[in-house]
Amino acid sequence: MSIEYVVVSEGEQDEPIELPTEEDGSLLLSTISAQFAGASGLKYRAGGRLRGLRLADDRVLPPAEGWAAHHYFCAFPRTDAPTPTPRPRCSDLIVLGLPWKTGEEAVRDYFAAFGELLMVQVKRDTKTGLSKGFGFIKFADYDAQLRALGRRHMIDGRWCDVRIPNSKDGGSAAHRKVFVGRCTESLTADDLREYFGAFGQVTDVFVPKPFRAFSFVTFLDPEVAQSLCGQDHIIKGVSVNISTASPKRERGARSQLLGWGLLEGGAPRVYSWPPDAWQHSAHSAHSAHSTAPPDAKPYLKYE
């Protein structure tokens, strides 16, 4: 095949230049970039659509119909690269509040709707084989993990909570959690989740039961939590105060602080702990919650 010239412009509307092909009929990428710095390939318009040309060993290959059939213009690497933030890895997630009767299969069936599952476990008493009322799951896709962490789950007639377990590394609750003071009884966990969800993904809301005038909100991103500390916010007409989630008085042993995820102790780090209290939420008062079987036992207690 003899050398021919290919009509190439930088953008579709720009003035074209003729570029020489190689003996094998290909167009060297270096020939293109000599004229159009940064170009990474060629494309052309076929009918209404854009078509890209094959690139092999830094050579752009002609379309089946030959070079002469089209005018070409350059493709460039994305510059507005959507922040090549490496996707965070999925962690094991703990599923709390499972009905006694619920086994791996039901848990898998339920969470498969969020994404591919790599692991499902329901923890059981080794002697009796009875479920302990919690289990662990792991997703393949971090987006699935985010979706699962962002809400509660109705499994076999019970509301269940999914959270990051306290026994694995990955981020201490200490910096992801805020204390919300001056709460009134009118502020439900749903209210708080909805309100604070506007600032960043909320992974946990804890509302003490019976009522106490505070709550805890845990975010996925520690920077969101930290940015809110020291502020007063008005939620449903209630002025609440946000501060760091550490007790005003050291009331306990280091082990307790460790337990709340407030100290970075030695070995296993603690986070997203304790769970939220959704028992008061509008959701659980109605709808699916009331479908819980009448013989449902209080969980975490054996008989």
Place this chain on the structure above:
DNA sequence: GTTGAGCGTT
């Protein structure tokens, strides 16, 4: 009425 449930036999 401003500081919290519960966490993995391998």
